[in-house]
Amino acid sequence: MARRDQPDRYAKQARREGYAARSVYKLEELQHRFALIQPAMRVLDVGAAPGSWSQLASKIVGNRGCIVAVDLADLPGLDGVKNVETICGDIHDPEVIERIVGLGPYDAIISDAAPRTSGNRSLDTTRSAAIVEQVLWLCERVLAREGNLVAKLFQGGEEQLLLQEVRRRFATGRLLKPKASRDESFEVFLVGTGYEG
């Protein structure tokens, strides 16, 4: 098994292609399967740092589209990218929500947000589910009809319940683990297409 501290083929490819993180290939696979992002879309990227998902989304939406990238951490890697607006803060913070709403609505919400892992799996999955619940709440506020969603979730807790929530709100809902997701990682991704409100 590849060691986590050794760059695997996705990490090497990301470096070669100028992406900030290997996670970009998870979004790329989901994009390939579901065409979640289209040219000229407005996209909200939740938990965007260091910025690889926004980099890819920015290329897809082009000059007529826009990415709003939000993270607890600064996003210096996205400075100067013309169609990306950054917000530094917590997606639970009312001021951050107000800024997100002010820059919306969005045609897609992409969330790779994850809590800092503590080693206590049950606590980590609960925190991850809380982030997904907040993202679903944001969908109600700012996702346009027919919009798409991808949201990372740690397995071992509420994934079936949250999948049902996605299916209730979207024309299609799935739970997947992309190839670029490390075997030992317990992350999965909820994908919803065709937001119905």
Ligand SMILES: C[S@@+](CC[C@H](N)C(=O)[O-])C[C@H]1O[C@@H](n2cnc3c(N)ncnc32)[C@H](O)[C@@H]1O
């Ligand atoms: C796996 S990283 C995202 C990687 C990113 N998609 C990329 O491709 O570069 C997860 C991010 O979620 C962010 N995050 C976690 N909880 C958050 C919250 N409540 N509000 C905003 N960002 C959050 C973390 O700061 C972290 O940068």
